[in-house]
Amino acid sequence: MTRPRVKKIEIQGFRSFGKLRQSCDLPDTVSVLWGGNSQGKTSFAEALEFLFTGQIARRELLASAKDEFSEALRNAHIAPEASVIVEADILCGDGKTRRLKRTLIEDYKRGGAAGCASRLEIDGVTCAEHELEAKLGIKLSQAPLRAPVLTQHTLGYVFSASPIERSNYFRAILDTQDLEDFRKAVATLPQLLKAPELLALTLLAVLEAAPAFTAAAARLRKAKNEAEVATILLQTTSTLLTSVGIEPLKTLAETIVQLETELGRRRSQTFPLDLLTRKALLAWGGPSSDLQQAIEAFLKEKAAVSAEAQRFVDLFRAALALPDHDTDHAPLDCPLCAAKATLTQERLTFIVEQVRATEGYTAAAEALQRQMRVIDGQLDALIASLDQALPKFMSKLSLERRKAGFSLAAIRKLVADQDAATAWSATSRQLWRASRQLRRGIAAAKAELHAAIENPSEWSGQEALAAALKGVQAEQGFFETRMLAYAAAAAAIEGPLEAAVDEGTQTKGWAQLIALGKTPADLWMALLAAAAHAAKVKAHEKALAEIDTGIGIVTDEKFDLLSKAVRSWWDKLRPDEPVFFDAVKRRSSAARRNIDLRVGLAAKEDRSDAKFRDAVAVLSQSQLHCLGLSLFLARAVQEGAGFIVLDDPVLTSDDDYRPNFASSVIEALLAEGLQVVICSQDYKSCKDIGHRWEHKGVGRFQIVRNDPVLGSEIRSESDTLATMLAKAQPFVKSADPVLRKEGAAKLREAIERFCKVMLVKDRQSKGDSAASITDYDGKNFSDYGATVMNLLTQDPAHPGKLKAAHAYVTPGPHDDKPPSKGELAGAFGDIKAFKRDYLD
């Protein structure tokens, strides 16, 4: 599969190009575009860059001047509605030619860091940039020099780039991003490899920080098993007890109790820390839907039963509960009021009916009572939890607190951060008030519940109950908010307070030792987890170091290959020069970001005495230019580019090296399979390249911009007459007589060329296919002028105009006076018109 080729380029409205579309057909091999200063060569090169990338790299490189590129892509002289388009026919690897088109949608704006906007199309279908590679085989490079286009502005990028930019540039050339991605993924593993967060390890860390226990903590870290952990803890607690005058008991559990007792005693002498302890609030989730259902069912049944029946239902039940009234019998005395012979069969039947009628109501009332009791119990639990959720000191009377030594003043003495103590005090008061409000709310709700439970038939407080329960929930939420504020404020003083107390009582680390001593098994498990984690971290570090070393070696290998390629291009451009390119390499084996460009300075021809220096420091501007070109060419080859565009690749001042470029460099590029497009202001070089590579079908073009409004024009150099006229034009209107004289000579050559082309065209039209311009070599206007005038038949005035034009530009034998501006302009205009009327 061959590499992509640019077959044709069309440019419209881009930078120096005007609204009339300019185009040129490029051969597969070499194309050279000649143009003087400010004619549009760089615009041509950047048009291709814009086509492929949608940007121009120059703006990215001049980071501080981005705003200055505002409206830079659109030709300043074209109408706002005129399109800015760059198109190219790309011959793809599959042998098919596809049309690539980029249309500017929005130009660069001042303050618009994102750049310009454009639309990319392949064969008329809008596409994304990655499709350049997928559909056309055009692979772009690393930013900012993404397109295979070298301009004067981008040539020195690698020398002026920051170390990171330079590193990225070369990494892209070396194509080692996959290794960097791998390395990065491995390097970030520790973030995922979380250290075990276990209470025992936290306690051990505190113990390690307490000088009295540092050694013991170190021994615990190295313990081999759980028994050893317990032994060390026992030894530590025993030693500690002994040191404070307490005879230690035998087991760890016993010594821990002894130590805890002693710690409590000592702390209480300084400050009662336990009065700050509290538990979490077991929040009430609110009444369940069962309550509401029970209330609704009860109210429904209640409405269906008369008030009298509701009142007497219990009495009726009591009457029915008596024996011997389920069969016919004589009237009995009423068992409830003792009235004589009042409980007749008829009355008994009535009572049974009444009880049946109130069964639903009774069941609903019982269900309601059950639900009310459930809620009542939940509120009792909430009160109990509330008591425990408050710090212990709040349950003590002020006298008790003072007796225990608990006061704000005492806290202020022990805590250095007075603001923290003030905040704790304020949040304590707020918490207390919130707890009172919650209690009041609970009491109100309980009162409503009890009213219903005790006398459901008289109860009608469903709305008041609902409001009271909602109130409890609201107060509970408020209390929780206050609790959070208190917890934050308390956390700020508890640590310092405990440290100060332990410091004052010389018990630093005791609490942690006690906690660890209570569960040595937990500590052992935590130590195992910590050891496993440490082993993983160590293994990871070792692996990453090995990967870094390996990537470094791979990078060096690839740098060696690149260095050879750059050296090869340098030697083609500057053979036998005592200064030569040596290598591009990492600054050291450990360096990841610093890339050096090293050159050799030799006095001997065989370079055996070379001294090596940094290129940027010792190379001249011309040499740096050459190195930049060498790097670009090496990169293009390395990345498998199909074509390259070079804008003035060799400095005008480098006359000695121009032939090397025209011959050996282009030869090597063609051998690499690259299509080469060169823009140059040096006519001699363009002509030289044209001659040298004629056998390869070199394409020769001229870029001229005679009128800023019309913009740059691309002309094929096969139209030699047009080229001659273009070269003459700048001199025609010159005020300088010397320049006008030169212009007259150029115009005279153009007139002679016109005549020869007319003669060849006439002969060819008459069947002389062998007719050639060279047939008239050595002849001049006097030889063929009359014949040509006979061919100018479109206007009777034409022969005379040709004769006059030639006379204007042809001085007499002793005539040093140059033609006037008017004469030259007239002659120039006539020949241009003849060309249009008879040849184009």
Next chain:
Amino acid sequence: MTDKSATEAASSAEASETAGTPTNTERLRSHLKPQSLAAALLSTWEAGDQTGAQARLLAALQEFKAEATE
């Protein structure tokens, strides 16, 4: 042959066929100790695409240590 080594062999053969020159990862592997964690991580990296690579690498790291401590 394990799945891992089969994958390595397949990708290595494919790379050799298509490019003729060693790939970057092949070059890197030649500079890593065969039984090392670094080599195991590289194999894991190559065994799938970048989606989920971190999780695979982490598992490889955990697994490697588990083997080593058994």
